[in-house]
Each structure stands twice: as structure tokens, then as C-alpha cells.
Amino acid sequence: MTMTAKLRGAFPVERFSARNRLLLALTVILVTAFVGTSLINYAITSSAIRREIVQKDLPLTRDNIYSDLAAELSRPILVASSMAVDSFLKEWVESGERDVDLITRYLRGIRDRYDFFSVFFVSEKTGNYYHFNGFHKVVSPEDAHDVWYYSFRDRNKDYELDVDNDEAAANNLTVFINYRVAGRDGGLLGVTGVGLQIQRLAALIAEYQHIYDRAIYLTDRAGLIQVHQDQALIEKKSISTLPGLAPLAGKILATGEEPQNFRFSRQGETILLTVRHIGQLNWLLFVEQNETAALHEARMNLLRTVLVGLVASLFIIGLTLFTINHFQARLEVMATIDALTGVANRRMLEIEFSRFLSVQQRSRHPFSLILVDLDGFKKVNDVLGHMSGDMVLRQVADISAGTVRPIDVVARWGGDEFVVLTGLGTAEAVMVARRLVDAVVTADLAGVGTRMDDPRKEITISCGITEYVQGDDLDSMITRADQAMYTSKREGGNRVSVLAAAG
Numbered sequence: 001m002t003m004t005a006k007l008r009g010a011f012p013v014e015r016f017s018a019r020n021r022l023l024l025a026l027t028v029i030l031v032t033a034f035v036g037t038s039l040i041n042y043a044i045t046s047s048a049i050r051r052e053i054v055q056k057d058l059p060l061t062r063d064n065i066y067s068d069l070a071a072e073l074s075r076p077i078l079v080a081s082s083m084a085v086d087s088f089l090k091e092w093v094e095s096g097e098r099d100v101d102l103i104t105r106y107l108r109g110i111r112d113r114y115d116f117f118s119v120f121f122v123s124e125k126t127g128n129y130y131h132f133n134g135f136h137k138v139v140s141p142e143d144a145h146d147v148w149y150y151s152f153r154d155r156n157k158d159y160e161l162d163v164d165n166d167e168a169a170a171n172n173l174t175v176f177i178n179y180r181v182a183g184r185d186g187g188l189l190g191v192t193g194v195g196l197q198i199q200r201l202a203a204l205i206a207e208y209q210h211i212y213d214r215a216i217y218l219t220d221r222a223g224l225i226q227v228h229q230d231q232a233l234i235e236k237k238s239i240s241t242l243p244g245l246a247p248l249a250g251k252i253l254a255t256g257e258e259p260q261n262f263r264f265s266r267q268g269e270t271i272l273l274t275v276r277h278i279g280q281l282n283w284l285l286f287v288e289q290n291e292t293a294a295l296h297e298a299r300m301n302l303l304r305t306v307l308v309g310l311v312a313s314l315f316i317i318g319l320t321l322f323t324i325n326h327f328q329a330r331l332e333v334m335a336t337i338d339a340l341t342g343v344a345n346r347r348m349l350e351i352e353f354s355r356f357l358s359v360q361q362r363s364r365h366p367f368s369l370i371l372v373d374l375d376g377f378k379k380v381n382d383v384l385g386h387m388s389g390d391m392v393l394r395q396v397a398d399i400s401a402g403t404v405r406p407i408d409v410v411a412r413w414g415g416d417e418f419v420v421l422t423g424l425g426t427a428e429a430v431m432v433a434r435r436l437v438d439a440v441v442t443a444d445l446a447g448v449g450t451r452m453d454d455p456r457k458e459i460t461i462s463c464g465i466t467e468y469v470q471g472d473d474l475d476s477m478i479t480r481a482d483q484a485m486y487t488s489k490r491e492g493g494n495r496v497s498v499l500a501a502a503g
Contacts, residue, residue: 027313027316030313030316031309031310031313034306034309034310034313035306035309035310038302038305038306038309041302045295045299045302046295049294049295050272050291050295053272053289053291053294054261054272057289058214058261058272058274058287058289059259059274061208061212061214061287062259062274062276062285062287063276065205065208065212065216065285065287066276066278066285068204068208069201069204069278069280069285070278070280072196072200072201072204073161073175073177073196073280075114076114076116076177076194076196077159077161077177077280079110079114079116079194080159080177080178080179080192080193080194081158081159081179083110083121083179083181083192083193083194084158084159084179084180084181084182084192088106089103089106089121089181089192090181090183090184090189092106093123093125093181093183093189093190094183094184094189097123097125097126097128100130100134100135103121103130104130104131104132104133104134104135107119107120107121107130107131107132108132108133110132110194111132111194114194115364116194116195116196117174117194117195117196117197117200118131118132118174118176118194118195119131119132119193119194119195120132120136120192120193120194120195121181121190121191121192122139122149122190122191122192123189123190124153124188124189124190124191125189125190126138127139127140148162148176148178149191152178152180152191153180153188153191157180158179158180159177159178159179159180159193160177160178161175161176161177161178161280161282162175162176162178163175163176163198163220163226163283174195174196174197174198175195175196175197175198175201176193176194176195177193177194177195177196178191178192178193179191179192179193198226198227201218201227202227205217205218205227205229206229209229212287214287214288214289215229215286215287215288215289215290216285216286216287216288217229217286218278218283218284218285218286219238219239219283219284219286220282220283220284221253221282221283221284222238222253223238223239223240223249223252223253223284224237224238225237225238225239226283239252239253239286243266243267244264244265244266244271245264245266245273247264248262248264252273252275252284253284255275255276255277255284256277257277259274259275259276259277260274260275261273261274261275262274262275263291268292269290269291269292269293270290270291270292271288271289271290271291272288272289272290272291273286273287273288273289274286274287275287335347336348336351338397338411338412340390340393340394340412341393341394341397341412342394342397342398343397343400343401343410343411343412343418344409344410344411344412345411345412346411346412346413346414348409348411349409349411349413349419349421349474350474352409352411352421353421353474356409356421356423356468357468359423360468365423366423366424366425366426366467366468367421367422367423367424367467367468368421368422368424368425368426368428368429368465368466368467368468369419369420369421369422369465369466369467369468369477369478369481370419370420370422370429370432370433370436370463370464370465370481371413371417371418371419371463371464371465371478371481371482371484371485372396372400372417372418372419372420372433372436372461372462372463372485373416373417373418373461373462373463373464373485373489374392374393374396374416374417374459374460374461375458375459375460375461375462375489375493375494376455376458376459376460376493377389377392377416377459379455379458380392380455380456380459383455384454384455384456388456389416392445392456392459393412393416395443395445396418396440396445396459396461397410397412397418399436399439399440399443400418400420400436400439402439403432403435403436403439404420404422404432404436405422405432407423408420408421408422408423408432409421409422413478419478419481420432420433420436425467426465426466426467426498426500429465429467430465430496430498433463433465433496434496436461436463437460437461437463437494437495437496440459440460440461441460441494445457445459460493460494461493461494462485462488462489462493462494462495462497463484463485463488463495463496463497464480464481464482464483464484464485464486464487464488464496464497464498464499465481465484465496465497465498465499466480466481466484466498466499466500466501467500467501469500469501472501476501480499480500480501481499483499484497484498484499485497487499
């Protein structure tokens with residue numbers, strides 16, 4: 001073997017050895033730092049987790065649930081208030097309540113539209129109790145089921161929430177939203193409102209328990225359990241009889257506007273509890289966290305993390321060189337911002353569409369899609385070049401993002417087309433689209449000092465709108481919005497068109 005051949009053979013061996021030394025050094029640093037940090041963290045884990053649960057996790061869970069329950073109650077309150085000022089209802093009462101079918105259809109329509117458990121109206125003049133299934137009965141102060149009406153009437157409040165059995169629906173436990181109906185002279189015409197079945201709130205609580213992995217239940221102000229995963233406790237047990245809670249019952253039931261935190265033992269385990277008053281229901285919300293289980297899991301997680309970290313550290317360096325290109329490609333694919341305009345790209349639009357769809361399926365809240373296309377954009381590219389065209393796209397994107405609501409989503413669909421997802425129904429989405437049209441028309445896309453025949457001065461937009469219907473996906477909504485947008489184009493552009501789903 002020649003000297004040249006020996007040198008050639010020695011070079012890769014030396015380079016491989018240097019790389020190994022580097023990898024070994026990095027591995028030692030990773031393992032040392034990881035194990036050392038883990039041991040330090042282990043020493044303070046117990047107090048840190050307890051502090052995190054008491055100061056952040058439990059209050060955050062409690063307040064999230066409280067907000068969702070309040071939101072769940074806000075819609076029926078709004079509907080009941082709308083009924084209380086409905087001119088049809090007032091005119092029907094003042095005209096003598098002659099056609100029972102009219103009021104029945106009215107109440108049933110509201111029930112079917114909003115999916116309430118009950119909708120009703122009680123006349124002050126006749127005492128007639130009208131239900132969405134028709135005339136129910138005449139209320140009487142001697143009837144224990146009717147005490148609510150006279151109590152509410154005498155308190156002279158605009159509205160209140162009342163938890164009671166619905167006599168007109170097999171005595172199901174129901175949350176009623178009662179609203180005062182006043183005549184032209186301000187006198188009382190009666191009381192109207194809607195009812196939510198307690199099971200609906202129970203389903204929400206069950207969902208929260210699954211999401212947060214905590215015990216959640218509701219009691220009335222006397223401590224009687226109203227909603228609980230254990231059905232045998234509802235309306236039968238009070239917290240004053242439950243193990244661990246009994247000694248604290250007095251302090252818990254004294255909870256006012258400010259939430260309170262408690263710590264107690266039950267069956268040898270430490271339980272952390274936070275309690276908040278729900279004003280709309282006049283109930284108490286309980287959220288429990290098993291501290292013993294939480295700390296045990298944390299210790300096990302620390303042990304598993306150390307073991308996994310030690311093993312993973314041996315492979316991280318070797319895998320880095322082979323995986324960096326793979327992860328770089330994934331990061332590029334996962335990029336959610338359109339590089340030219342700065343608004344969301346298609347991938348982000350798909351993610352946001354899934355979020356809008358999830359909200360709609362959970363709350364039945366409408367949402368719409370607006371497809372925006374630039375009128376006269378080709379002329380800009382042909383006359384001024386693509387750099388000017390790109391500038392126009394960025395300007396229109398900025399205008400769109402500044403015109404819609406912060407919670408709406410603006411995305412570039414491709415070319416000179418943009419998409420706006422908005423949590424509004426068709427009528428409101430049309431208003432948003434018209435604001436977009438006006439904003440582009442009034443914007444100076446060409447800039448100061450440009451020629452009068454600058455094609456950027458002629459840029460307008462055409463909008464197509466469609467509202468989500470059951471079964472829609474992003475493609476089907478884009479297709480309908482595209483058809484509506486081309487209707488705007490055929491009619492001269494600079495306008496808004498709507499296309500609803502067939503059927």
C-alpha cells in the first residue's frame with residue numbers, strides 16, 4: 001500500500017473519530033443536565049404541583065366551567081327577553097286571547113327553532129297557562145305548582161331563573177327562565193319564558209369531567225345535590241352528609257361572590273376543592289382534585305421521564321443528522337401563514353374551519369364563508385408587472401384583516417382569491433362583505449401621485465357568501481361561495497352575492 005493510499009484510508013477514520021467525540025460530549029452534556037435537572041425538580045415537585053393545582057389549575061377549570069354554564073344560560077335568557085317584547089304576543093293577549101292555535105304555533109316555533117325543553121306563556125288577565133302543546137291549565141294561588149308565578153309577579157323583577165318540576169312535561173326537573181311581559185301602559189300582561197332540562201346541564205358537567213379529569217357537581221344553596229355523576233345522590237343527598245365534606249358544609253354553603261378553596265381528607269386521600277356561586281341558578285359549583293393521586297402520578301411521571309430521557313439522549317445525536325431534513329420539510333408543510341400576504345394559508349384555513357365546525361356542532365351557532373376575488377387584477381399584472389400585483393394582494397389582505405372582526409379568519413385561497421370565515425349568519429355576513437367591498441373601493445391602492453389611468457385605481461372586489469348547513473365541508477362551502485362570487489362577476493363586479501345550500 002502506498003503512502004497516499006494510507007493517508008486516504010486514515011482520513012475518514014480520523015473524521016469519524018472526531019464526530020464520535022463530539023456526539024459523546026453532547027450526549028454526556030445532555031444526560032448530565034437532564035438527570036441533574038430531574039433530580040432537582042423531583043425535590044420540589046410536591047409543593048410545586050400543589051401550588052399549581054390550588055392557584056391555577058382548579059381555579060381555571062372552575063372559571064371555564066362557570067363561563068360555559070353562564071353562556072349556556074345566556075341564550076335562553078336572550079330568547080325569553082325577545083319573547084317578552086314581541087309585538088305579536090302582546091297584541092294577541094290584548095286582543096282577548098281568542099285563537100289558542102296562534103299562541104300554540106308561536107310557542108312551538110320558538111321551541112323547535114332553539115331546541116328548548118319548554119316554552120310557555122301565562123296570562124295575568126285570565127290565568128291561562130299556554131304551553132307549546134296548547135292550553136295547559138288555569139293557574140291558581142292555591143296550587144303549589146303555581147306559587148312561582150305569583151312570587152315572581154309580586155317581586156316586580158324583569159326576569160328570573162327558577163328550578164322546578166315541569167308539570168306540563170311529566171314533572172321533569174327544569175330550569176325555567178321567566179320574563180315579565182308588559183303592555184303599552186306598562187301594566188303586566190303575563191309571564192313568558194323557556195325551560196332547559198336539568199339533564200342538559202348534567203350532560204355538560206359530564207363532558208367537563210371527561211375533559212378535565214376532575215370530579216364536578218352542583219348543589220343548591222342548601223347543599224342538596226342537583227347535578228352529579230352518581231345519579232343516586234341527586235335530590236337525595238346533601239354535602240352535609242358526605243364523608244369529608246360534612247365538617248366543612250357550613251363554610252362551603254356560605255360561599256358568596258368570591259370563590260373559596262378547601263382541603264379535606266376522604267378515605268385516606270387528600271382532596272382539593274374549589275367552590276363558586278352561579279348567580280343565574282343560585283347554585284354552587286364544586287370542582288375536586290385528588291391531590292394524592294396527582295402527586296403520585298407526578299412522581300411516576302418523573303421516574304418515567306428520567307428513564308425515557310436517558311435512553312432518548314443516547315439516540316438524539318445520532319438521529320439528529322438523519323431527521324433534520326425530515327422535520328424541516330414537515331415544518332414547511334405545517335406553515336400556516338401565506339408568505340406573500342401575511343394572512344392564513346390553506347392549511348390554516350382547514351384548521352380554522354374544523355374549529356368553526358366544532359363550535360357549530362356544540363352550540364348550533366351559525367357561521368358563514370365569504371369568497372373574495374379581485375376585479376381588474378389581471379390588468380395590474382399585465383400593465384405594471386407582478387411586483388405591483390403582489391403589492392395589491394398585500395394591500396387587499398391588510399384591508400380585509402382590518403375590516404373583519406378579530407375572531408374572524410382571513411385566508412388566501414390562491415391567486416387573487418381570499419376566504420373569510422366568520423361566526424355569523426348570512427345576513428350579518430352580507431354586512432361584513434359589503435364593508436369589505438366599500439373598504440377596497442375607498443382605499444387608495446395606487447398611492448399618491450400616480451396616473452389617473454393606473455389600473456390599481458380600478459381594483460374592486462366581488463364577494464360570494466354561503467352559510468354552513470349540516471353535512472357541509474370546506475370544499476362544498478367553497479363551491480357554493482364560488483358560484484355566488486361568479487354571479488357578482490357576471491353582474492359587473494364590486495358587489496356581494498349569496499348562495500344558500502340546495503333544499
